[in-house]
Amino acid sequence: MISFDFDYERPGSLVEAVQLFLQAEEQGRLPLYFGGGTEIITLARIEELYTEAVLDVKCIPGMRALQVTGERIVTGAALSLNEVVQANVYPLLSATAGKIADHNSRNKITLGGNLCGRIIYREAVLPLLVADSEVVLAGPSGLRIVPLRSVFDRTMRLEKGELLVQIHTPVEAATASYAHVRKNQLEEIDYPLVTVSALWLSGRIRMAVSGLLPYPFRSEEVEAALNGDGSVEARVEEAVRRLPEPVMADIRASSAYREHVFRVVLMEILEAWEAEGGEWGHEG
Amino acid sequence: MRDEREEQTREAIDGATSSEKQSGQSKHLGLSSGLSTGVSSGLSSGPNRVQAREPKRYNITLPVNGDRHPITVRGADTLLRVLREHLGLTGAKPGCENGDCGACTVLLDGTPNHSCLLLAVECAERQVTTVEGLGDAPIQRAFVDRYAFQCGYCTSGFLVKAHALVTTHPNADDLVIREWLQSNVCRCTCYQEIEEAVKGVLGGEYG
Numbered sequence: 107m108i109s110f111d112f113d114y115e116r117p118g119s120l121v122e123a124v125q126l127f128l129q130a131e132e133q134g135r136l137p138l139y140f141g142g143g144t145e146i147i148t149l150a151r152i153e154e155l156y157t158e159a160v161l162d163v164k165c166i167p168g169m170r171a172l173q174v175t176g177e178r179i180v181t182g183a184a185l186s187l188n189e190v191v192q193a194n195v196y197p198l199l200s201a202t203a204g205k206i207a208d209h210n211s212r213n214k215i216t217l218g219g220n221l222c223g224r225i226i227y228r229e230a231v232l233p234l235l236v237a238d239s240e241v242v243l244a245g246p247s248g249l250r251i252v253p254l255r256s257v258f259d260r261t262m263r264l265e266k267g268e269l270l271v272q273i274h275t276p277v278e279a280a281t282a283s284y285a286h287v288r289k290n291q292l293e294e295i296d297y298p299l300v301t302v303s304a305l306w307l308s309g310r311i312r313m314a315v316s317g318l319l320p321y322p323f324r325s326e327e328v329e330a331a332l333n334g335d336g337s338v339e340a341r342v343e344e345a346v347r348r349l350p351e352p353v354m355a356d357i358r359a360s361s362a363y364r365e366h367v368f369r370v371v372l373m374e375i376l377e378a379w380e381a382e383g384g385e386w387g388h389e390g
Numbered sequence: 391m392r393d394e395r396e397e398q399t400r401e402a403i404d405g406a407t408s409s410e411k412q413s414g415q416s417k418h419l420g421l422s423s424g425l426s427t428g429v430s431s432g433l434s435s436g437p438n439r440v441q442a443r444e445p446k447r448y449n450i451t452l453p454v455n456g457d458r459h460p461i462t463v464r465g466a467d468t469l470l471r472v473l474r475e476h477l478g479l480t481g482a483k484p485g486c487e488n489g490d491c492g493a494c495t496v497l498l499d500g501t502p503n504h505s506c507l508l509l510a511v512e513c514a515e516r517q518v519t520t521v522e523g524l525g526d527a528p529i530q531r532a533f534v535d536r537y538a539f540q541c542g543y544c545t546s547g548f549l550v551k552a553h554a555l556v557t558t559h560p561n562a563d564d565l566v567i568r569e570w571l572q573s574n575v576c577r578c579t580c581y582q583e584i585e586e587a588v589k590g591v592l593g594g595e596y597g
């Protein structure tokens with residue numbers, strides 16, 4: 107049971123959502139945009155989150171867009187993860203989203219919610235980072251389209267009152283070879299020790315990682331090492347050496363074990379890629 | 391170029407506005423307080439957790455198992471709590487109340503969900519099915535025949551989930567069965583029997 111009250115409102119447009127947000131913010135009601143709301147509900151129950159107003163944005167036009175145009179794949183931020191998986195407009199995104207949480211929860215968790223959440227893993231961002239996706243944001247200054255990487259630095263860096271509306275992904279990402287590997291400590295349903303999403307575009311590997319550090323990341327330095335010369339072992343070692351900061355330790359694994367798992371995953375991906383080549387989708 | 395993209399996006403969203411409105415997807419709720427009402431007195435509460443405003447209550451209609459229930463709820467009420475405490479439908483069980491155990495599984499418009507992760511107000515005018523609404527669904531007989539439970543606490547959640555599985559995927563393979571059933575936990579570890587019950591229904595043993 108959630109021990110405090112909050113108002114629930116369902117704006118019918120982006121303009122109304124932003125207006126309601128700013129109004130509630132001005133009133134000190136700590137408003138939150140509400141997509142799937144799973145994180146809001148669970149954290150509110152244990153009193154790690156407080157709000158007096160949630161704005162359910164799922165029914166706002168455009169928030170559930172799903173289409174492939176000539177140049178890009180458009181996915182609305184309010185699509186559930188299972189809807190994204192089933193639509194399969196971008197195989198690496200489907201592979202990644204299909205491993206987040208459990209089947210029931212994926213009917214509720216939204217793509218935008220996973221990207222904007224407080225949880226440290228936010229794995230749905232990985233395939234979007236490697237594809238150089240763009241995001242459509244609505245806020246007090248209007249609508250803007252910006253590269254995801256310009257607003258995603260460990261977390262989504264949105265302006266006050268800003269709302270993630272859509273993600274636009276270049277269509278070439280949908281046909282590129284890819285790899286998605288998620289390693290868990292105990293069950294299949296668990297937070298990952300490490301999750302790696304990789305794309306091969308123009309003969310180079312792009313890679314984003316979750317679970318290793320307390321935030322998801324894509325590192326140009328790490329990618330440069332993986333795309334460098336030398337044996338697979340040497341490239342993997344160099345990639346590990348170039349990690350932006352020391353590997354995380356928690357109840358699931360020590361830092362050393364996580365790093366070992368990461369090394370094994372990189373070897374698995376690179377060796378499989380070099381053995382297979384061509385059009386290829388590797389999941390593990 | 392970006393201006394042009396923004397214009398296209400804006401048009402796409404505007405276009406969606408008209409089509410989605412026609413299909414009724416952007417309806418407002420029949421809330422007891424309008425969206426623009428309930429403005430606070432200006433006495434901000436915030437992190438000190440002293441709520442100065444009178445919290446809203448929402449008069450909604452909740453269709454459950456074919457019956458329409460007019461009820462008044464808090465915005466923060468979960469569907470699980472409302473089913474159990476307002477409607478007396480105790481089939482959905484509070485286990486973890488954190489979306490981890492599946493004991494509270496219900497169908498929302500035919501799709502399995504953890505009812506602890508749904509706000510009741512979100513579900514207004516949507517079709518909710520609990521274990522009480524499964525009627526004579528074959529999966530129930532299959533659970534009995536296979537002894538697919540011991541203490542029974544998780545059973546109603548498993549039944550709802552398994553019923554949705556066999557009706558959504560009548561030809562489900564092991565991978566699909568595994569993916570779907572991973573949403574539910576049985577501390578008595580009846581997993582083998584539960585899987586056999588599902589396969590019994592999928593195999594046509596129950597008509």
